[in-house]
Amino acid sequence: MSRNHPAVFRDPDACTDYILSKVGKNIVLGLALGLGKPNHLANAIFNRARRDPSLRLKIITAITPEVPGWSSDLERRFLQPILERVFGGYPPLEYALAVRRNNVPENIQVCEFFFRPGAFMNHEHAQLNYISTNYTHAVRDLMDNGINVAAQLVSAERRPDGRESYSYSCNPEVALDLVPAMRRAEREGRPVAIAAQVNRNLPYMYGDSEVDPCEFDAVLDHPDYEFPLFAPPKESVSTQDYMIGLLVSSLVRDGGTLQIGIGSLGDAIAYGLIARHEHNERYQELLRRAGILDRFGQSVQRYGGTEPFREGLYGCTEMFVDGYVHLMRHGIVKRKVYDHPVIQRLVNEGRLKEEITAAVLDELLGAGAISAKLTEEDATLLGRFGILSPEWRWEEGELTNGTLRIPADLNDAKARRELEAHCLGERLQNGVAVHGGFFIGPRSFYQALRDMAPEERRLINMTAVTYMNHLYGDEELKALQRRHARFVNTGLMVTLGGAIVSDGLEDGRVISGVGGQYNFVSQAHALPGGRCIIMIRSTRGSGRHTTSNVVFNYGNITIPRHLRDIVVTEYGIADIRGKTDREVAEALVRIADSRFQDELVRQAKAARKLPADYQIPDAYRQNVPERLEAELEPFRKQGLFGPFPFGTDLTDQELILAKALRHLKDATNGNKGKLLQLKPLLASLAPPAEAKPYLERLGLEAPKDAKEKILQRLVTHALAATGAV
Template identity: 50%
Template sequence: MTGPAVVMDDVAQAVDDIIARIGKSLVVGLPLGLGKPVELVNALYARATQDSSLQLKILTALSLEKPTGGSAIESAFLKPFVGRVFGGVPQLDVIADLRANRLPANVQVCEFFFRPGAFMDNAHAQQHYISSNYTHAARDVFNHGCNVVAQMVCQRETPEGTRYSLSCNPDTPPELVDMLRASGRPHVVVGVVNQNLPFMFNDAEVGPEAFHIVVDHARYTTPLFSNPKLGVTTPDYLIGLHASTLIKDGGTLQLGIGALGDAIVYAAQLRHARNADYLRVLGDCGILANSGELIKDLGGTEPFAQGLYGATEMFVDGYLHLLRSGILKRRVHDFWALQQLVNEGRCDPDHVTPQVLDDLASLGVRVIRGADFKVLQHHGLFNDETGYDEGHIIAPDGTRVIANVADPHARQVMADQCLGQRLRNGIVLHGGFFLGPLDFYEGLRRMPEDQARQICMTGVSKINQLDRNPRLYRQQRVHARFMNTGIMATLSGAVCSDGLDDLRVVSGVGGQYNFVAMAHELPTGRSILMVRAVRDKGGKAGPSSNIVFNYGHTTIPRHLRDIVITEYGIADLRSRTDAEVIKALLNIADSRFQDGLMAAAKHAGKLEPGYQIPDAFRHNLPERLERQLAGFKRQQLFPDFPFGTDLKDEEVMLGKVLKAVKKRADTTPKWQLAWAALRPGASNIPPSARPYLDWLALAHPRTLQDRVARALVVQALKDHP
């Protein structure tokens, strides 16, 4: 930018200014997830609906919507929860109209990542989806002609003036802005201030010159969209337990959102704080017996003495729990040789000695350039009293020596006067964007500044690949465990995570491919894809296997196969033959489907005819998992909501009731349902059930369908006292 932003207090005025600068063909790039400036987007969309000559194209990802029920009963159930948790949160009008299929002809919405399952049957969304790796998102948005970049920000006043934070989304917008500047394309960068955003420092902090327009008024400091916690099931916990054993102390961790991420964090905390219980669980569940050698080679079961460092595109609240537990504590530094010395134990971060100069020279670092000096001083290797000028180090007493640690005189001056006492400004987590429950945002807002500065929200190009600085990132990301979720795994080791074989998109590639490919490039890195072995959506079809012989859509190709985990175990697929891969995956498949999968592999000539699955893996059934954890749950381990929930107790209970209702409705003949609702005495409602029927608007049913629903709810309430 050529100067500080124009500050205004109304989004309608900002729309006027944008059109005056750019014209009536607006291609707007928005951050994914939380960072969308909803009021500005709504004002742009309103202008487009009023003026058909204005062409509006919105490019973004992960558009957030308040939860709604799939039926009148579910909507009634959710109403108090939505009002309590999402009250005052602004909603995107353009997404509501997209969902209702009423977008005007002059408006397009293109996303590169959907909220999972949100737009499966929406033609506009499916047709305008952009399939893109996260690291290519800025490029692809630019290539669509983007000329407006807008996002939600927060600000604070400092002695140096007003400073802004990109907070939850420094992931792709800065890269996109750099492309626009370099291209010379006319464009506008807009920030809308919401002071409920946590102020994040480091790469997320910018000055007023980063924007053309800043909209700042208290009316835009609205509640943040939250992602409430879902319950963690027994299969989720078993996957989390297996995954936790592959985490190397002193290593690097990448996690995703949802129940599986929570399960991993809970298991890691159990490993760290209640190690005897953890080992007992691993033993009783057969994890040590089935995967002991792999755990010994790749991970561990001991508490985290050195701790972990996080390198993750999505900063989820689980990392905050790991930080508070003393697990997320390994700090990294932005100079490759210094980081290597720390990794090798040759530089104690808490006690810097002159030996570090000899060790730097032994790694080939001799001449210290100005940019390197700045980084090394930032991290405390050189004290604040030392200066740098045109290839020379200026010692605190004014002595000027060549900036070369291989020069004996210069090295002696540096050793005597210039070194700091300890390293500083280390980073425990690099993240691209964040989204989570309300207490996560509150925890970030209340975090002391010195601790908040240990978290670096930054560009996705810095996190999801090695390209920007391979030598540094290889040193920072030692023993990396990149943990992501898949929908299905084929017997070839390919994984489907984002779409179906009928070309419909479930979510998006996001950064999954990036992390898998990076794991293969890092000497000690591993990709871990977690797939629930079985899914059961109810209905007459019953359960089906997520380990399949083959599938017509692939997110991660077979040649990048690595580690796959289901609730039944760990399959190490790296460097294995096709037959070995098939055998490993059969071992972690649900036993109800193992024979069919094995027969298909034999028919294709990929397994020897006489092969049989070992007896140890022939009892992979959900009821066995429930038995394995039942005793531990009675000891208050493995709760439904390990990190709390925004749901009240009665909402949790009624949610379980409605699941039971749906399952029974899907599996019971309609005539039986009707008879249950119409039989004599069906209208005699127990007093204890009446408040719940009032809640669900079923107290006075008008239709046969309502009467069936009431009968099912009453029965389910009896079954779930």
């Protein structure tokens, strides 16, 4: 069948009819990860199978977006207006609702290979049907599962010639490899349908994300189905997170490569890098005050630095997060890479600058990238990188702009002079500052991308996950681009042997997934000068429920100990690559919370991993949260290290309420019995006038019954305890 034009539909049910006509009643549907899900089309296919038991539907996807819920009446009062403001108009995914309600029909199976962290820990269908895979193997596993329908959200832009062009935008990472694989299967006899749903709210991304409409068999395109993008609000950045981000920022080398992820830890790294670049004196003062340079200065000096960024960084990341936009705005992510090994090597060596001079021709000639008598291929190469001005082209052994003609011979002195005078461009072109696989983030992130001028957006090349996440194919080019690579990932726990727990619990339940973490760890070990930094919050929980995330051993691991590299907690840096088990255990005990160090040492000694006479050095015995708070406090008084360094969707009033409600939750630990114990203390606590706006926001200014009266008093108590009233 010719695919000169896709079939365009204005209704998701009609589009579903067309898809079923192509593939039949056994549907294996691959949906893009995260933001790129075509909600209306996915819902139409799911509901068709729900109504028709003769259909078999298997959905394979990852990171299903869901609007958060609440677990109590008080949470509802606080969250509901925020959720309506932030997520209003986002259509829920019916398959996710069915999984959450435990009513997935027997003829439907929903498989994910990466959960939104913690979203489905106690849902049987999700746990039974989880697929554990490295992200670079997603296409292979989709094909092995018999995928015959692929569907995702795309953006659209009108070209100057009036034609519509599409962009994979937020999710080219699987599609760029999956679509060719499905077309090969189609030629071998597998019926397939590749579908898109257009949503012009998606930022239109250029480069590898741009896709010819003819790639698709079916396109759903109607304004009624263009919905607000899923935009999770910013998480607050804690002291724990800030200290981890600060430490990581000192391990990043100027002129290097950076990969970071989403969430408060990603924000903390970006903030630390900006502080290093723009507030360097205060940055270095904090490193000294916190003892980081005294205790971990050797690692900082060897792998990173503390000076501002002169050359800047290049971003190579599976997940493109808004932190990169901030780093670009602050002139930190600015190192451009080029998709030609000779060009990239000359740039790395400083022999090719952004400003084009005649010397570049000799450099390329000497490197064997071009011949003295320029061929059409040579001219195309020179034009692609702006070394030749765009109006010049090769034609029968000459360069011409339609008026002048110059022999394309660098050995001809006269022709060389004319070429240098007329044909050279001004600056290197088609450099990329960030390669990314997919993106998702707050509303401000999407708006920032939409507001970028096209030439700035072209510095961000959203491309296949196989490009960022491993070195196979173009190894020479990737190694040249990814110099001094720092791949920064998050783990849940680290064992004293150096193994990392990131995806699941000891009992086998999956919290999230492996995703691309293993890919970046193995890549860091393969790249000259590459390092993988795993961030671990040293503890979780609060009060007497606090537990250590540095553990002696654990029954589930994500990254085996033979791939150990660098681990960072809020208390320091453990450089454990190539070290003995004793050295690894010592380094990790030193960055554990001091409340748990003695027990860790006891376990290590019992297992003969530390000598019987080992003692923790005094310099590492003050690893407690109170010390970190004291170290940051002077800088917070200067307006630094706030809870939302890059903004928030919450109002000032909601931030105050969130703090009070969090205090209340911590005080009771969700225990209704403790709430009842507070009732006598609250009986005479009349709300002061300053509490009225907050109580109005929660609908508790005029209690209608005893329950609301108790809630009013509890909130008033929490506001007073946190200094709001």
